Amino acid sequence: MDLQKRNEDMRRFFAERCDGYDDVHAEFMPTKSAITDALPEGTARILDLGAGTGLELFSLFARFPLAEVTAIDLCAEMLARLAERPFADHVRIICGDFFSADLGVGYDAVISTSALHHFAPADKLMLYRRIFAALRAGGLFINSDYIVDSSESEARQFSLYRENDGTLPHIDTPLTAEHEHELLIAAGFTAVTADPVDRDNYLLFRAQKPLN
Numbered sequence: 001m002d003l004q005k006r007n008e009d010m011r012r013f014f015a016e017r018c019d020g021y022d023d024v025h026a027e028f029m030p031t032k033s034a035i036t037d038a039l040p041e042g043t044a045r046i047l048d049l050g051a052g053t054g055l056e057l058f059s060l061f062a063r064f065p066l067a068e069v070t071a072i073d074l075c076a077e078m079l080a081r082l083a084e085r086p087f088a089d090h091v092r093i094i095c096g097d098f099f100s101a102d103l104g105v106g107y108d109a110v111i112s113t114s115a116l117h118h119f120a121p122a123d124k125l126m127l128y129r130r131i132f133a134a135l136r137a138g139g140l141f142i143n144s145d146y147i148v149d150s151s152e153s154e155a156r157q158f159s160l161y162r163e164n165d166g167t168l169p170h171i172d173t174p175l176t177a178e179h180e181h182e183l184l185i186a187a188g189f190t191a192v193t194a195d196p197v198d199r200d201n202y203l204l205f206r207a208q209k210p211l212n
């Protein structure tokens with residue numbers, strides 16, 4: 001999978017759909033607020049990967065009104081919506097690629113939702129290592145995202161992506177929960193858990209950077 005091409009497909013896909021995005025994702029709100037519920041009391045510095053229009057930040061700022069959030073996304077059109085949110089003053093917005101941008105360091109939590117189910121395992125491992133490096137010791141990575149229920153489905157989605165002749169605008173390539181778990185452990189995380197959220201084919205992954 002060519003990561004640069006994948007990113008460009010993604011950027012264009014969301015730029016063309018940002019107008020109706022919030023309506024389409026209204027039914028996903030429980031998968032987004034589940035992240036806030038999983039954060040410990042006192043969480044203050046947060047990095048949001050693939051923040052889009054910032055829907056997950058409504059519940060986050062309701063619980064942590066003084067949080068300092070850094071939000072990164074490839075798509076300027078999606079981020080323009082985020083910049084209009086009532087909490088935008090508390091958000092540092094980066095328009096860039098989370099595989100290559102300077103993510104910063106020392107976060108209490110790195111969060112992501114609906115944004116990481118498009119990448120080959122080797123690229124995901126690289127990203128999970130970047131997330132690990134961006135967290136403070138003891139910090140948490142929390143990802144609420146699509147999964148598939150078997151290795152066969154995982155392989156089928158990747159072949160569909162490879163064989164797409166351009167007729168399908170967007171093909172998801174989620175991994176199985178076991179595969180996600182393996183990659184998180186390989187990146188150095190500990191205490192990795194995966195819990196159901198209020199949507200089929202979604203899980204809430206929670207992984208901790210060890211304290212020492």
Ligand SMILES: C[S@@+](CC[C@H](N)C(=O)[O-])C[C@H]1O[C@@H](n2cnc3c(N)ncnc32)[C@H](O)[C@@H]1O
Binds near residue numbers: 010052097114
């Ligand atoms: C389905 S949207 C999710 C937005 C938001 N997190 C939510 O749940 O409503 C996925 C977002 O991930 C962003 N994205 C995908 N790949 C990215 C990358 N490599 N770097 C930064 N953002 C990326 C897309 O531009 C898009 O805005």
